[in-house]
Amino acid sequence: MGRIVDLTHPIEPHWRPSWLNERKVHATFDKGSWHASIVTLSCHGFTHVDAPLHRFPDGKTLDQVPLETFIGTAYIVDLAEVGVNTPITAEMVAARGGHIRPGGIVVLKTLWDQKASHKTKEFWTTAPFLTQPAAEWILGQRPKAVAFDFPPAFCFRYPHLEPEERARHTDRYAPHETFLPHGISTIEYVCNLGKLTRNTVQFFALSPNVVGVEGFPARVIAIEE
Ligand SMILES: [Zn+2]
Numbered sequence: 258m259g260r261i262v263d264l265t266h267p268i269e270p271h272w273r274p275s276w277l278n279e280r281k282v283h284a285t286f287d288k289g290s291w292h293a294s295i296v297t298l299s300c301h302g303f304t305h306v307d308a309p310l311h312r313f314p315d316g317k318t319l320d321q322v323p324l325e326t327f328i329g330t331a332y333i334v335d336l337a338e339v340g341v342n343t344p345i346t347a348e349m350v351a352a353r354g355g356h357i358r359p360g361g362i363v364v365l366k367t368l369w370d371q372k373a374s375h376k377t378k379e380f381w382t383t384a385p386f387l388t389q390p391a392a393e394w395i396l397g398q399r400p401k402a403v404a405f406d407f408p409p410a411f412c413f414r415y416p417h418l419e420p421e422e423r424a425r426h427t428d429r430y431a432p433h434e435t436f437l438p439h440g441i442s443t444i445e446y447v448c449n450l451g452k453l454t455r456n457t458v459q460f461f462a463l464s465p466n467v468v469g470v471e472g473f474p475a476r477v478i479a480i481e482e
Contacts, residue, residue: 259459264404264447264477265304266375268296276302300472303375306402306464307443310471312433317440320468326401326442331362331460331479333453339367341383347390359399362444362460369407370448378417386411392435403436404444404462404477447477455481 271277279297286292301307306327309316334354339345345365357363365387373380387409395403408414409432432443444462459482464475 259480259482262452262479264449266448268303275299300470303474304446304477305474306462307472309437312437318469327462331364331458332357333364333366333456337368339385343385344388345391347394350391350394357398362402363400364404366450367407368451381408381414382417384408387431389431392431402442404447406447406450
């Protein structure tokens, strides 16, 4: 086996309370023979996969998305020089995505997890974001999934912005509205992409098979040969 790189944020208490809503131990060794816990999570917290139902009422649920969508060759698009509040343009992804082949997984690497901790609001309020033309360029490469190490939609910061600042931007849900209708799943908040040494890797984003949900936290890894 090649070198395994974990691209997954640990699941631990978070300032967004829904992300790890509850964690309790309901059986302990001082009272019995087992240690057992209950954990309540947001389906969209930490490193996770999205299914089309997340944005479209008739979209597939996670259990209806073929497993092949989340496993395969991934093409790392190096956008590490992208700074804070920077729109990622079609020209940028085209310049760095020449190695993408149809049917793969596109991974946009900004190293945002190194520049802002997801434990801070700045992770959302100052992040780079994907523009509609960039999303459409990626769509044209016919990927089966697209992964991000930053909050890809500008609107994710809206709860933290003044109205006039919101009005300056129109690329609202560019990633979800562009990819999910085509059965292309989105994989959000991967991390550690700086540990990869190749621009093409084997990629696995596997979540529990929770029936009927529109996404779920996943363990995402890359394997470099
Ligand atoms: Zn999500």
